[in-house]
Amino acid sequence: VGAVGSPEEVFSLGHVIGSFSSASSSSVVPCVDPFSEKVIAHIANASTEDVNLAVQCAKAALPLWASTTKQMRQKALHAVADDIERQKDGLAAVETMDCGKPFEESVWDVEDVVTAFRYYADEAAQRDDIQRVDVGDEDYKCHIRKEPLGVVAAITPWNYPMLMAVWKVAPALAAGCTVVLKPSEHASLTCLLLGEIVRKHCPAGVLNVITGVGSISGAALASHPDVDKVSFTGSVPTGRAVAHAAAASAAGPKPANLELGGKSPSVVFADAITTMRIDDIAEWVLFGFAWTNGQICSATSRLLVQRPLYDALLDALRARIAAIRACDPMETGCRIGPVVTRAQYEKVLAHVDRALADGAKIANPGGEHGTLGGNRRRPPSYPTSGYFVPPIMLTNVETTSAAWREEIFGPVVCVRAFDTEAEALALANDNVYGLASAVFTSDEGRADRFEKGIRAGIVWKQCSQPCFCQMPWGGYRSSGYGRDLGAQGLDNYLGQKSVVRYAAAHKPLDWYP
Structure with a gap:
């Protein structure tokens, strides 16, 4: 250098x-x-x-x-x-x-x-x-x-x-x-x-x-x-x-x-698709939990989706995840690299195994490779070397489970449906952390209510993870x-x-x- x-x-x-x-x-x-x-x-x-x-x-x-x-x-x-x-x-x-x-x-x-x-x-x-x-x-x-x-x-x-x-x-x-x-x-x-x-x-x-x-x-x-x-x-x-x-x-x-650390929520209301394409929302959601191979304290790794949009958004996320290129991180176009150490790799996969034991389900093809299962496995398209963890969507995750409440620090997102604005805010705030949050809605009044009601130091609207030198960075609580x-x-x-x-x-x- x-x-x-x-x-x-x-x-x-x-x-x-x-x-x-x-x-x-x-x-x-x-x-x-x-x-x-x-x-x-x-x-x-x-x-x-x-x-x-x-x-x-x-x-x-x-x-x-x-x-x-x-x-x-x-x-x-x-x-x-x-x-x-x-x-x-x-x-x-x-x-x-x-x-x-x-x-x-x-x-x-x-x-x-x-x-x-x-x-x-x-x-x-x-x-x-x-x-x-x-x-x-x-x-x-x-x-x-x-x-x-x-x-x-x-x-x-x-x-x-x-x-x-x-x-x-x-x-x-x-x-x-x-x-x-x-x-x-x-x-x-x-x-x-x-x-x-x-x-x-x-x-x-x-x-x-x-x-x-x-x-x-x-x-x-x-x-x-x-x-x-x-x-x-x-x-x-x-x-x-x-x-x-x-x-x-x-x-x-x-x-x-x-x-x-953090265990930040991303809240997607059904009306969000009136101003954003669902594929664009899915990309921001994916960016929110898989950027930096999921190893980011502000990762929006708890995804709350209003019920009318739930199935469609998960389908869009599956398509986005399937299109990710995992390869030598030095190659142009690589969008998922290995996690930092073998110990971190095993820690992330142990979190996923524990979530499955607690009743969670893997909701994206290829995500099943993100488990320990006694042997090291990876999706067939992934390189044969490297501490790769594929992006994983977990559904059927209880709010009392470790997967929902603890920082995993890997490309893993826990997904739940909600019905009302009040329910979404309560679920978003039900955590010991308070670093960041994201909200997707076409209703500016609702976005402002979320901004005021969320217990987090950072609020993203219609996006996730952008950071600027001019804006303070830090959180509440733990x-x-x-x-x-x-x-x-x-x-x-x-x-x-x-x-x-x-x-x-x-x-x-x-x-x-």
Whole structure:
């Protein structure tokens, strides 16, 4: 990729501390291509000593970077974006080899990375550090000063390796913070390359990338006393551990943002076909649960269909699923790739097996191959290698079942019919998560009622999954707290000082005798 050397030369180094450096431990983690099922590189399994060194490098770099003008940071981050854009196809290829998503999806992701760097470079540069506040008393002059929060720990997942990292890295750097990034051990390669690119345009230590097993390096990073802010994206169990570590830090509790899982609903009313073709609705529904091979926290994996449209929509979905091309994810036109690891493959299929044992039915031809059944099976048209799970429609799913209530994190959708608007909203809200939701209806009043009534941080109307840098991203309830993206994404990394000046020094306080 560009001029950073061969994959083995780069990735075996393990982490970035100002510049590439070997980890103190000789322990390594293999990187397995989910399609070929072969080891393509090794990354260092960083120790707690490595984490401490990375944090100290970030801490040492903070005064210089925080005092750099916003315009200089803007220029540096645009240079990072330019560099990433020049290497777009190479970075996308590494992403696909590392996590299995189709190459064309990875290209889209890298383009979004470029957009995020540009957006936050400009958003930070145009802001005033000082906001005047009128408190209604002429004797006092008040303002709010915003300044870099400090050293940020960013702990990120494997489904969007580079993009999820940049959702945190770009605003943090734009705000004047320094960052220690810990990507998932299952997909770290593009984050290492990101570290090398940032190093070319920013001072040493501004971005530090630590790789390895999260239970070691991630835990040490979240609890480190010199980390000022923790930002995490991942599963609910790991999020709980991160929040606990941040709260139990020896230096005292520290703020944490958590973007966690979801079990999001997609609600399709019968009147939707008066403004959209049923085939187009089916494509959005499929996109909602099979995009990124179904491995997306916002997946609209609970499908609620109003009864008059139920059979027709399922027929349209079956046709859409049958037309999907599963192949080498590097090939043009691939629309379903392998899931990230063998363990994830087995986890998804175990969920499906459990659902069938609980009485669910597979409603699409080929979906029966998405079961363990004692032997590994796949549809005849699928490649002979790779951790492929075909898209699966489950019907006859009880609302109390694990399939309906738990995040599967694979291309599996659970389908139920409903009759009334009130029933649909109640079913949509009957879950511990609250990340996202989608509604399809030609009735704008109904869509607005759904928007107000749904307990979710994201509402899509007539679509599913679009995401924009300018719009905040995050959820309610067990889906976490705080928001990435949008203006709030920058505020995450800015501390606030309330400054009050007594402007009537000639007037005594005249309180004590």
